[in-house]
Amino acid sequence: MPAALPAAPGGRRADLLAAGAAALLVTAAAVIGTVIEDRYGTLHVQWPPLLAEWMPHTGPGTLPAFVVAVLVVLYGPALAARLSWRRLLATSWAAALAWTWSLALVDGWQRGVAGRLDTVHEYLRGVDRFHDIHAALRGYTAHILLDSPDNWPTHIAGHPPAAVLTFVGLDRVGLGGGAWAATFCILTGTSTVVAVLVTLRALDAERAARAAAPFLVLTPAAVWVGASADAYFAAVGAWALALLTLSATRATRAPRTAALAAGLLLGWIVYLSYGLTLMVVPVAAILLLTRTARPLPLVALGFLAVAVTFTLAGFRWWDAYELLVQRYYQGVAKERPYAYWVWGNLANVVIAAGLASAAGIRRAFAATPDALGRLRPRRGGVVTGDGAVVLLVVALLLAVAAADLSGMSKAETERIWLPFTLWLPVTAALLPARDHRRWLLAQAAVGLAVNHLLLTFW
DSSP states (O other), X not given: OOOOOOOOTTHHHHHHHHHHHHHHHHHHHHHXXXXXXXXXXXXXXXXXXXXXXEOOOOOTTHHHHHHHHHHHHHHHHHHHHHSOHHHHHHHHHHHHHHHHHHHHHHTOHIIIIITTTOSTTSGGGGGGGGSSHHHHHHTGGGGOSTTSTTOOOHHHHTSOHHHHHHHHHHHHTTOOSHHHHHHHHHHHHHTHXXXXXXXXXXXXXXXHHHHHHHHHHTOTTHHHHTTOHHHHHHHHHHHHHHHHHHHHHTOXXXXXXXXXXXXXXXXXXXXXXXXXXXXXXXXXXHHHHHTOOTTHHHHHHHHHHHHHHHHHTTOOHHHHHHHHHHHHTTTGGGTSOXXXXXXXXXXXXXXHHOHHHHHHHHHHHHHHHHHHHTTSGGGTSOOOHHHHHHHHHHHHHHHXXXXXXXXSOOSOHHHHTHHHHTTGGGGGGGSOGGGHHHXXXXXXXXXXXXXXXXXXXX
16 A cells, blocks of 8 residues: 555544635635626626526436435445445536536526537537638638638637537538537536546556545536536546556556547647647656656657647648737737736635645645655655546646636636646645545535526537
8 A cells, every 4th residue: 555645733623624715716706706797898798707597597417417416425435435446436426417518407408408519619619611621721820810801700719629529520410509509518427537547547546546436426527517618628638647647557458549549639628729738747747756758759650640640631720829829819808808817816815625635735736745745756656546536636736727827718617627627636635534525525525505596608
């Protein structure tokens, strides 16, 4: 068994203080943001810091959402501890699907599911322009700027073409329209839970994985997993990290295949979202934790295969990114104040990841020096167990910090940062087991409150 990390100073009292401080951050962001928006109208969100409007409501998903929450709170920890590994993975995915679908249906079928990805800003509005995919890719950059002829809808202009091509592919196989798009995003997005658990077990952190499973299921971020394309992006990134970890630790019978697949997914994710180049941070962390570079050649091969394919097809990533920066500041981003969003974004992280994650992150930070110390060669070099959880989460938080400081993520980060925030509930595994049901209740309360009191967008 991997050596346990020393107990975090402050214990349960400090956990509560951390959660309280996180709640105060959200409160400050809401109060100050409302004043700014009412006085100047520069935030361009109706209920700061979230892109949402105040609209208390119920729907067909209300009762199922409460039932799922109660069942996970009461039985989740015990089931996660005793189920076989394969059954744990299947049960966790099924529970995540139930939680996410229920929350989506609180807004009703049309508003919460079928119409969610079919607005004027979404990818589906550009699918008909990809009859000739090669020609569309060659001319992709010509339609990014807001003043260009036939400019792309917001999300197509703001992302590389792999995002819209995913929905083009669904349309080509007969799964066109908003309902199928939302279903695809929910199915893939909820599989992130499985990918995270696989990653942790490969890092010899099965105890932490089992403890974290109910928290990964009952994440408030499920409000945006159902349904946004960023949930699909999160799944691609999570499975890339999972496959990389399996290859690096040799926890699979086909480590070379896993490395190549990880490279393909990492290449794909860079062509799904420009900002997800930041996945290089957790990738580096995994290679550092496992102290091996064995997967790198095949990872690089897979990554380059995707990049070369898009480049030869006529899409040049870097040229498009430069135009995207211009487009970004042609819209509301030029008015959104950096001084507010640089910390208001973090309030969105708290809402999406939940109060249990805030308490867990406090413990992760407290344990970071010891976990880093284990990387020293004289102490073995390889970090596993809770130490691996700590350093992986710290790497993900560093990626969030880079995205935040860049100024290219002003608002809407409750959705945009799903590829990072969906991992944060793993820190709840660092909390005392006797407190897990209370923290799960806090997680559920945030998700239920957000989805029933607010109407979220995107």
